Amino acid sequence: MNIKIELNAWRNHCLQNQAKVENDRMIYMYGDNREGLVGVLTIINHLELASIEALREEIKEQKKALETGFDSDGKPSCDDELYPWEDHLVCREGVFIWDWDSDDYVLIREMPRRG
Numbered sequence: 520m521n522i523k524i525e526l527n528a529w530r531n532h533c534l535q536n537q538a539k540v541e542n543d544r545m546i547y548m549y550g551d552n553r554e555g556l557v558g559v560l561t562i563i564n565h566l567e568l569a570s571i572e573a574l575r576e577e578i579k580e581q582k583k584a585l586e587t588g589f590d591s592d593g594k595p596s597c598d599d600e601l602y603p604w605e606d607h608l609v610c611r612e613g614v615f616i617w618d619w620d621s622d623d624y625v626l627i628r629e630m631p632r633r634g
Contacts, residue, residue: 571613
């Protein structure tokens with residue numbers, strides 16, 4: 520099945536089922552840790568989705584900054600808590616949500632492999 524059709528079907532399912540999704544949005548994640556991560560509300564056909572590992576690396580950097588008081592560039596960090604992406608995140612590997620109990624992104628739906 521075409522990945523764009525699958526993503527749109529999942530988004531439509533979520534929009535029709537507001538009781539389960541509540542106010543969460545589907546955020547399509549692009550980029551990486553070098554260039555920066557960005558989340559948008561629509562599919563960008565010519566770009567590849569970001570890997571969930573990039574988001575996990577971002578959280579590791581935030582945790583390290585909380586422990587040391589300095590960000591990855593060596594500058595003082597003023598943050599006193601984690602700031603994960605908290606919507607339904609569409610990544611290369613599937614759809615993820617943030618779980619505060621495990622302090623990690625949890626897969627809630629796999630994506631079909633192109634092939």
